[in-house]
Amino acid sequence: MTTHLAACHCGAVKFRVRLTDGFNTRRRCTCSYCTMRGAVAVSAPLDGLEFIQGQHLLTLYQFNTKSAKHWFCSLCGIYTHHQRRSNPHQLGINLACLAGISPFDFPQTPVLDGINHPTDANSTPRIAGTLHYTKTPPRA
Template sequence: MKYQGSCHCGKIAYEVEAQIESLLECNCSLCSRRGYLLFFVPKEQIQLTTPASDMSTYTFNKHVIKHHFCPTCGCAPLGFGSDSKGKEMAAVNARCIPDLNLNQFKINHYDGKAV
């Protein structure tokens, strides 16, 4: 399935190809504040339809994940990082895909606070 996501004001928009089976809710210091509900795809399955330079970037802890957010409206629709094998991945915030009915997915809880 292809999904269209964006920040609230539309400065960051993307199209993502994904088979979403479940969503991840993490309790780390950032995810809990932002309220992310995430799914993950290889980076090549997500296409920004707005300039990457319009995104602001936040990193913390080991600074290996780039948490992108919109400098205008503050929404955080996606992030980029690598999985344990070094493959480039995108973490997509399902809350920024308006057509997605979030209630249909199983939510897996990840204990990021403990990591």
């Protein structure tokens, strides 16, 4: 497992995270919250998160079934991570919080069907589509 340093936008919350399978687990989701949040997440085990500073500044948000737990910095508002509803033994980590990594580093990111959540449908996760990013050449 690869370890990364990470932080919220203002730097008040800093942490280390061990990713389950590097960036191969990156994904977006079509549920109402993820659609509005717009973040790309990667997976980490529950014990793969170690706070360096600012854990007390995190605010918890839950909705609907209240089984997923979404944390964000109470100062800058950036979503840092969540405990997954589909697999409560895993965390989703905001890829953009990882030092030196951007969601725009990846030309394609799978989008999971969160509207028809696998927990509700008693099924496996379904790919709803793919998010594509193509870099425009710099202006001359």
